[in-house]
Amino acid sequence: MTSPVxxxxxxxxxxxxxxxxxxxxxxxxDFLVGGxxxxxxxxxxxxxxxxxxxxxxxxxxxxxxxxxxxxGDRVRLTWRPRDWDHDSTVQVRLSGSGAKTTLRFHQExxxxxxxxxxxxxxxxxxxxxxxxxxxxx
Numbered sequence: 676m677t678s679p680v681x682x683x684x685x686x687x688x689x690x691x692x693x694x695x696x697x698x699x700x701x702x703x704x705d706f707l708v709g710g711x712x713x714x715x716x717x718x719x720x721x722x723x724x725x726x727x728x729x730x731x732x733x734x735x736x737x738x739x740x741x742x743x744x745x746x747g748d749r750v751r752l753t754w755r756p757r758d759w760d761h762d763s764t765v766q767v768r769l770s771g772s773g774a775k776t777t778l779r780f781h782q783e784x785x786x787x788x789x790x791x792x793x794x795x796x797x798x799x800x801x802x803x804x805x806x807x808x809x810x811x812x
Contacts, residue, residue, distance in 0.1 A: 681791045686764075686783035688791045692798035693779040698809055700769045700776040704747050706809055707767060707778075715804045716767065716780070723750070754782070761786060763794075778802060 682688050696703055706712040713723045720734025724741045732738040736757030742764070743751045749768040755761070763784045770777045780798040785791045 679788065681788065688785035688787055689781065689783040690785065690791050690795045690798065691779060691781040692795060692802060693777055694802045694806065695771070695775055695777045696806055696809060697774060698776055699774055700747065700771055703769055703776045703778060703805075703809065706805070706812075707769075708750070711808060712805065715808065716801045717754075759786075778805065 681690060707716065708723050710722070713721065717723065717731070718733025718735050718737045721731050724731055725744045725746075727741055727743055729741045730738070731741070731752075738755055738757075739753035739762065741750070741752050743749070747769070749766060751764065751766045753762045754765040755763065761784065763782055766779075766781045768779045768781070770779070780801065782794050782798065785794060
């Protein structure tokens with residue numbers, strides 16, 4: 676018996692979205708962890724904590740805790756919008772070298788297939804907004 680697409684025994688329902696951007700990793704990273712970038716992917720009104728165990732809450736009520744922060748590479752955190760009854764885990768990760776960087780968002784522990792599809796659309800929109808903001812700099 677096989678699992679449905681997007682469901683694993685290790686992480687439940689999950690989704691990954693990525694895009695290669697025409698910028699060095701340091702440029703993308705600095706944007707993502709700065710105020711404008713954080714407002715796009717995590718939510719407005721919060722500064723991204725840099726230490727594991729630190730809590731955060733955005734102006735729109737999304738709350739969670741930093742699980743790991745590796746400068747220039749990745750952030751892993753719990754993510755729970757105000758209207759959700761469960762936590763999920765989000766990882767933002769960069770890879771690449773030179774003038775191109777792949778930005779990846781991966782979210783685990785979603786409630787089911789419908790939530791997975793909503794989050795796919797959400798992260799696709801986030802990547803488009805990040806790309807547009809970087810292009811406008």
